[in-house]
Amino acid sequence: MFVIADNLQITRHRVEQAVRDRNPEPIRELAVQCQESGAQAIDVNTGPLARQGEEIMRFLVEAIQDACDLSVCLDTVNPLAMESGLRAARNRPIINGFSLQPAKLENILPLARDYEADLIGFLLQPDGHVPRDADTRLALAVELVGHLEAVGVSQDRLVIDPVAVPLMWDDGGRQAVEVVETVRLLPEVLGYDVRTMVGLSNLTSGKPPGPHRQLMEQTYLAMLGGAGLNWVLLNIFNPQTVATAQAVGVLGSGGIFSWQQ
């Protein structure tokens, strides 16, 4: 399983301070910790602030790359900041947060083509709303692939995120099933082995840590893995959930298995 750390968030004090001071050291430390904890990529979220977005994105990407060889997953609605991050990226960059919203089709999709980036496409309505069921999600996925083709982005670059919602939403239990079903049906509906990703922290959003939350998180991740999920965005500092992601990777690989201690 390809694991992306969601731990570099501008809303956290340590990160915010480092950005304000343009001090790369705390960012480097965080990036190394993410890699050591099992991440293959790190989500770089510059938040909603448009001011200095280009400079901040470049600062963060460079700080990460100075410290480790994680891929960067660029998470901003600001196309200028996005392009700045794409330009700074050494490995193949990943664009996060793409969807059928008109501004993203217009401003983000061409960047994916120009920089040959991987592109995480959210199955959201064009108005940004979360669909209610698997059928709507599958229809949105077909539309998404159509837009990629139209601008010349290879469908192999796409990673689809069916959008897991908090279990505590009114329809959270129903949505959990619809998301698994979407992951299961996408390759058949799209006619190729599309990669899929889920942002796992969303599932338990609003629930404080504890054994029940932990069980639900690990179980749901493995269920998604059994349905075909191959990417996950998660809190890399939760070793139990990371161990599950790695176990899904091993059990889903079909490779030669050997027991560890």
Place this chain on the structure above:
Amino acid sequence: MFVIADNLQITRHRVEQAVRDRNPEPIRELAVQCQESGAQAIDVNTGPLARQGEEIMRFLVEAIQDACDLSVCLDTVNPLAMESGLRAARNRPIINGFSLQPAKLENILPLARDYEADLIGFLLQPDGHVPRDADTRLALAVELVGHLEAVGVSQDRLVIDPVAVPLMWDDGGRQAVEVVETVRLLPEVLGYDVRTMVGLSNLTSGKPPGPHRQLMEQTYLAMLGGAGLNWVLLNIFNPQTVATAQAVGVLGSGGIFSWQQ
């Protein structure tokens, strides 16, 4: 998820002794413990001994039913013992271990019809060998359903077990993937929502208990759940694995979700 306890095994001293003495008390205790630990049914395995098979099966089924209202899952190759258990069962009984082996087609399948039992059909070759891949398993499933139709057993009675093999087999890693894929594809191939079951203890067979075995067992069970699995046969006295089975049930139900402590 429908959970069957695999803990009533004639090879265990406590059970063997109770059977030899025809003392129902230890069997009753065990059955109550299984129910209290989360089982909905209990596998009744009378072992390979043909002698007194009918009487032993009736003794075990009656002891269980005296103590609790678990369904009984009858696990014997002896058709006389099987019929004795079916006759003694109060709830709808479950026949375990059915497959395309000629003796089972001839002697066990008609019993499923006559006693309106649920029937767990293993995707084994007619000679008893384990198939190597999902395609072979799916073809065996189609054949199995054909035999049911031919003798007038409703396909709704069938529960398919794709046969999970020990991870430590040479091709164990590959087989783990093939089994998940079989579970995922069966409803589409058979054209209806067939129920599926896996005997989970098989997966980790030969590996002593420990955290890595535990992680693999829980992860694989949830992966199967995400692929569509709805029954499981397991060691009901492993509370972590049972908790995962229950979490898969909750997250796969689509019902209203509420967080517990």
